[in-house]
Amino acid sequence: MAKKKSKAKSRRAAKPDRMAWAASPGLRLGVVVVGGPGRPRCGGMGGGDGACAQGEILAAEPTAVEIEWPTLGGADQTWLGEGLREQIIEQIDSQLVGRSLDAGALASVGEMLAASGWFDTEPRVARTGDSTIRVSGVWREPACAVRVSGRDYPLDWRGRPFPIEYEAGTSGLRVLVGVRAQVPLDAVGTLDVINPWPGEDVEVGLGLLAPLLREPFAGQVAGVDVGEYFTLGRLSIVTDRDSRVIWGGRFGEFVPGEATTKQKMERLRAAASNPMYERRIDSGAQRLDISGEHLILDRTGTP
Structure with a gap:
């Protein structure tokens, strides 16, 4: 899992993060890896926890999600607060639960993120390992x-x-x-x-x-x-x-x-x-x- 599940948050959070963002031109990207190594699960919906047999498709819950979070100027850290990052990760998880890491699942994540209001254009979602996906794209400034x-x-x-x-x-x-x-x-x-x-x-x-x-x-x-x-x-x-x-x-x-x-x-x-x-x-x-x-x-x- 990318992050421990929590109760879904609405867009109007009770105590939203105060942004470290500044209205200066030019976003750059920094890679932040969330989640950790774990044993992949096989069999799609309802699949067991056994090792994957040759040719089987990995099931839906990746043990790691790599997201290129946005930063401004020369900052080393993203301007997105921890609470908002968790919400985005939870939204990604919601598209993957009970599904295999196939092209359809990755496309669903991309479409969801494109409609989320965070990205300037539809981001790229790619599977980079047995149980890892990577999200990259142009964030809104x-x-x-x-x-x-x-x-x-x-x-x-x-x-x-x-x-x-x-x-x-x-x-x-x-x-x-x-x-x-x-x-x-x-x-x-x-x-x-x-x-x-x-x-x-x-x-x-x-x-x-x-x-x-x-x-x-x-x-x-x-x-x-x-x-x-x-x-x-x-x-x-x-x-x-x-x-x-x-x-x-x-x-x-x-x-x-x-x-x-x-x-x-x-x-x-x-x-x-x-x-x-x-x-x-x-x-x-x-x-x-x-x-x-x-x-x-x-x-x-x-x-």
């Missing part, structure tokens, strides 16, 4: 979380939800706030992890967040507020102090009456390097508007 009704729902860079949710502020991710659409559900009423979260506001929010996280001041960026996108056509940067930097329209798009994207980015860089304003992208204010021809600074409520 965490981008941020959408905050809706006091819950945070992690998304990848295409806006697709991961199969997990958190209490607001506990995911360890940047957030999109002010999103109009409620939680998307699939045909059976569970979180839709296949399609992007609906709404252009999510798309443009991700489109602004990505370039901000490539800047030296990325540590000051806590997320993007899209609450005024459909009404005023503007986005705001949420800082780590919960202040707002009014950005304006979609990143990279010309908006009449607004500064260009290049000018806005130069303003952020200038503020982040100015010691007079704490080297802060918000210039130490509660609200800074960089969207127009002139900067508008609001220090109301600022100590």
Whole structure:
């Protein structure tokens, strides 16, 4: 067995792992082997524990599962917490119980993982030994979380939800706030992890967040507020102090009456390097508007 069986977990875990993930581009893979050596079982469903005779097909429960877990950047360990790894392993086990390790069983594991919301494309599942299977593939890359009704729902860079949710502020991710659409559900009423979260506001929010996280001041960026996108056509940067930097329209798009994207980015860089304003992208204010021809600074409520 890959792991000791436990009661099945729902997607909404009681105490989900706080991710060690960061919204930085580029996933690499590290192999983690779970399970251990054991005696293979023969005979398929209901088979005994005797040694396999020549030509028999090994039965379903592998004694080891090798999974190439995702890591970010130069990290040596996966960003997936132990609880989530156990859930994924249990899902694999559920596809193999009582079945032989044949092509059909391996295909079932691949299809299940492809629909799980963790992989970008269908992963490769291969039998690598008498009682060992290996799972490899391209994992989705965490981008941020959408905050809706006091819950945070992690998304990848295409806006697709991961199969997990958190209490607001506990995911360890940047957030999109002010999103109009409620939680998307699939045909059976569970979180839709296949399609992007609906709404252009999510798309443009991700489109602004990505370039901000490539800047030296990325540590000051806590997320993007899209609450005024459909009404005023503007986005705001949420800082780590919960202040707002009014950005304006979609990143990279010309908006009449607004500064260009290049000018806005130069303003952020200038503020982040100015010691007079704490080297802060918000210039130490509660609200800074960089969207127009002139900067508008609001220090109301600022100590």
